[in-house]
Amino acid sequence: MRxxxxxxxxxxxxxxxxxxxxxxxxxxxxxxxxxxxxxYESCMQGCAYExxxxxxxxxxxxCIVKAKCDAFEIVDCxxxxxxxxx
Numbered sequence: 001m002r003x004x005x006x007x008x009x010x011x012x013x014x015x016x017x018x019x020x021x022x023x024x025x026x027x028x029x030x031x032x033x034x035x036x037x038x039x040y041e042s043c044m045q046g047c048a049y050e051x052x053x054x055x056x057x058x059x060x061x062x063c064i065v066k067a068k069c070d071a072f073e074i075v076d077c078x079x080x081x082x083x084x085x086x
Contacts, residue, residue, distance in 0.1 A: 020047075020057050020058050020061045021043075021044055021047035021048065021051075021057065021061070022044070023061055023065065024043070024047060024057070024060065024061035024064050024065070025037070025040055025043035025044055025047060026040075027061075027064055027065050027069075028043055028064060028074070029043050031069065032069035032074070034069075034071070034074065049083075050082055050083050053083030053084065054083050054084065055081060055082045055083040055084075056081040057081075059080075059081050060077055060078065060080070060081035060082065063076075063077035063080065063081060064077050
C-alpha cells in the first residue's frame, strides 16, 4: 500500500508539471509563434529538459503568459527561471 501512495503522489506531481508545460507551450507555440520552438512537441521536450535540469517551470510559465508574446520579456523569463538560474 505504501508503494502505491508514493507512486500516486509522484504521478500527481508529474501531471501538474505537464499541465504547466502544456500551458507554457500553448502560449509560446500556438499563440506567440515563438521561433525557438518550431513545434508543440519540441516545446514540450524543452520544458521536460528544463524541469530535469532544475528549472522553475511554474513561475517561468506564468511569466511567459504575462509577457504577452513580447520576445524580450519571454527571454527575460527564461533567464530568471530557466535551468541553472537563481
